[in-house]
Amino acid sequence: MAEALFYFLGGLALVFAVGVVRARMPLFSVLSLLGSFFCLAAIYLLCGFPFLAATQLLVYAGAIMVLFLFVIMLLNLGDAAEIERHAGPTLSGRRLLVAGVSAGVLGLVGLFAADLGGASFADEPAVQGRALDDLDHLATVLFSRYALPFEAASLLLLATMVGVIVLAKRQRGARVEAVRARETAELAVPQESAP
């Protein structure tokens, strides 16, 4: 039963992933991504990682997805005609060929690497019905052996916060620069054409 559920969810995750790549509008792409996240969260749960499944739902399906949707709504990218004007046709010949070959090679490498010499997983008594990401254990490990990466991660989040605020707040300066660049470009053209 659980096995059938896993294969169903895995297939669904792949279908949603194809939807992410193929969608014409970014809104549908992001919503497909949301479906893929949900399927993966269920797979984590089936594999015995309930905490990771909850984190996946909270951080990915909650925070990151809201961020994506917020940007799409903010930039008014939902309109199909706008998208056509902005990003042109979805997939073009040579680019699609290069991307397909790269993705195919990487996928094949992954498929070959996945062959662990037939060491398949069979449920053993010690593993069955036990959460592999037991919070007590996880917290002990995280704050002892991985204390330094944990602190580095907090630093990374701080730097991200500062960087995002700087990037998003540079409104007036950027606009002035853009206007100035346009003016200089307009000034430069007649000067070249005059003589």
Next chain:
Amino acid sequence: MNVPTEHLLVLAALLFALGVLGFLARRNVIIVLASIELMLNAANLSFLAASRHWARASLAEQGHWDQGPIFAIFVILVAAAEAAVGLALVIALYRLKQTVALDTASELKG
């Protein structure tokens, strides 16, 4: 659940390949960012599959099988940071070019 580890890794590889395809083939910045998230998710899945593989009773003494969830947490953290910075860059790009097509941002080509 009695699924072989290989099948989990195959699923992760296929998801990663689809992410690479979207990353290389699409021109819309938002879809490119979504493809990156897909790739990070595939990496997470393979971390957890490996952790589950090594947590078996007969193998658990050989290594730190609990590294899998820890690394997955760090990957989720980095993905959140990356999404925030990436979307801020999208907003900055849109402000500058009035578009989200990647081809238009070609100033650094020289």
